[in-house]
Amino acid sequence: xxxxxxxxxxxxxxxxxxxxxxxxxxxxxxxxxxxxxxxxxxxxxxxxxxxxxxxxxxxxxxxxxxxxxxxxxxxxxxxxxxxxxxxxxxxxxxxxxxxxxxxxxxxxxxxxxxxxxxxxxxxxxxxxxxxxxxxx
Amino acid sequence: xxxxxxxxxxxxxxxxxxxxxxxxxxxxxxxxxxxxxxxxxxxxxxxxxxxxxxxxxxxxxxxxxxxxxxxxxxxxxxxxxxxxxxxxxxxxxxxxxxxxxxxxxxxxxxxxxxxxxxxxxxxxxxxxxxxxxxxxxxxxxxxxxxxxxxxxxxxxxxxxxxxxxxxxxxxxxxxxxxxxxxxxxxxxxxxxxxxxxxxxxxxxxxxxxxxxxxxxxxxxxxxxxxxxxxxxxxxxxxxxxxxxxxxxxxxxxxxxxxxxxxxxxxxxxxxxxxxxxxxxx
Amino acid sequence: xxxxxxxxxxxxxxxxxxxxxxxxxxxxxxxxxxxxxxxxxxxxxxxxxxxxxxxxxxxxxxxxxxxxxxxxxxxxxxxxxxxxxxxxxxxxxxxxxxxxxxxxxxxxxxxxxxxxxxxxxxxxxxxxxxxxxxxxxxxx
Numbered sequence: 434x435x436x437x438x439x440x441x442x443x444x445x446x447x448x449x450x451x452x453x454x455x456x457x458x459x460x461x462x463x464x465x466x467x468x469x470x471x472x473x474x475x476x477x478x479x480x481x482x483x484x485x486x487x488x489x490x491x492x493x494x495x496x497x498x499x500x501x502x503x504x505x506x507x508x509x510x511x512x513x514x515x516x517x518x519x520x521x522x523x524x525x526x527x528x529x530x531x532x533x534x535x536x537x538x539x540x541x542x543x544x545x546x547x548x549x550x551x552x553x554x555x556x557x558x559x560x561x562x563x564x565x566x567x568x569x
Numbered sequence: 570x571x572x573x574x575x576x577x578x579x580x581x582x583x584x585x586x587x588x589x590x591x592x593x594x595x596x597x598x599x600x601x602x603x604x605x606x607x608x609x610x611x612x613x614x615x616x617x618x619x620x621x622x623x624x625x626x627x628x629x630x631x632x633x634x635x636x637x638x639x640x641x642x643x644x645x646x647x648x649x650x651x652x653x654x655x656x657x658x659x660x661x662x663x664x665x666x667x668x669x670x671x672x673x674x675x676x677x678x679x680x681x682x683x684x685x686x687x688x689x690x691x692x693x694x695x696x697x698x699x700x701x702x703x704x705x706x707x708x709x710x711x712x713x714x715x716x717x718x719x720x721x722x723x724x725x726x727x728x729x730x731x732x733x734x735x736x737x738x739x740x741x742x743x744x745x746x747x748x749x750x751x752x753x754x755x756x757x758x759x760x761x762x763x764x765x766x767x768x769x770x771x772x773x774x775x776x777x778x779x780x781x782x783x784x785x786x787x788x789x790x791x792x793x794x795x796x797x798x799x800x801x802x803x804x805x806x807x808x809x810x811x812x813x814x815x816x817x818x819x820x821x822x823x824x825x826x827x828x829x830x831x832x833x834x835x836x837x838x839x840x841x842x843x844x845x846x847x848x849x850x
Numbered sequence: 851x852x853x854x855x856x857x858x859x860x861x862x863x864x865x866x867x868x869x870x871x872x873x874x875x876x877x878x879x880x881x882x883x884x885x886x887x888x889x890x891x892x893x894x895x896x897x898x899x900x901x902x903x904x905x906x907x908x909x910x911x912x913x914x915x916x917x918x919x920x921x922x923x924x925x926x927x928x929x930x931x932x933x934x935x936x937x938x939x940x941x942x943x944x945x946x947x948x949x950x951x952x953x954x955x956x957x958x959x960x961x962x963x964x965x966x967x968x969x970x971x972x973x974x975x976x977x978x979x980x981x982x983x984x985x986x987x988x989x990x
Binding site: 450456460470471473474477478482485540542543544546547 | 872874875876905906907908909910935936937938940941944945946947
């Protein structure tokens, strides 16, 4: 079912200072919908993880934050996009410790466990797009 | 074109239309009205008048958004709902709506797209119902559920540096999470290095709950505290072993008393019998 | 770019690192370098890594903490990580990052007791909260 978006912010993800900004934005959006501290920490951590992926492995990209609502439920949706080399085998990348790059080990499967929705699209040579949602 | 239409008792078109009109007119609690493709109100029934307090002449020709809250108007919610109905044939949802006098009610809404034989959109039929009472009940139940969870997970400080959390009743995933968070918070606020989770009042443990317990212990360990599980009943022991849950790194004790004994030992304390009856020191 | 640095304090035979600022990747890498240098320089017997000021620890920082602990251990200085917030602990466990091999304590005081106990029972790493040191440590 479609969810409605009430506000959004788009952030470039190219340098390490963007990583810090992304964490702050994630915190701000969590507070906006009144997430509990544990859920807030989970979302901020997932955002940190995936933003770093976009910067380090994707060669930079963008992060889009949205406050969404579905069936009267508030949520934060974050979309990470990069134009990097892409992930050849998504299934393997989603396994614990199954990534080719060592530092990616827990990044993808780990952040999936921190959020309520997780979608990953990747095309070799074109880039990777990850969308996560945390519901209140 | 010979569309396979459902077999029906044939009536004259006018008769059927009249019956439908009456049905809609007489409907008491379902506000039913037609909208133009752009979302402007074309018909109005009694129930709609009763629910929204507007008379037919006041609303016909007006846009549907007049019933929506200001925030929903700003978010263009009407347009989004109509678009979904147009695309998928039907929109179903709930939300706050505004009466003529400005008061709000919780509405259950169905918007169906109406198309002519060529498939062209000719408007929408909207059915809406006051579900405020149901919403209120749901909120009360949710609140009570929360209260109950809070009440049923008391974290107690049994001794300096020792916490006890007796868990009573069935643990579901939501409750396990609350248990976990409260225990960890209490570990910090009381500076306790040992926590005993007593599960003798828990009838069954499924994989989810067992995992929650394990996660709680791992989280406590990361914070610098240790957990002891006491009171694992035979059925639970069987389930846990069958589920393949690795308990080799977990301290378990048969009863709360034994758990306490172990906790005291960890803290280099012991309960000794006083020869003169002064009590434990 | 910030030229911020994490202060490393010497407390007797131990080093105290208290992270009170948001730890970005660069700061974390610098800390790792400086800390190992200081351990070598001072011959410290233990390191207290106070992370009570941290609001998040992602896999990068988690690994950084593990690495610091491992490096100092090789240099004969045990690292005790203290003050991890519950929300962070829950998040790390959920991610599957349980920092195996990292010794933890609730706060700086308890961490200090633990380090004293461990260095006293030196040689054997597994110094389970040595009985004799608990009370004396509390009255400093």
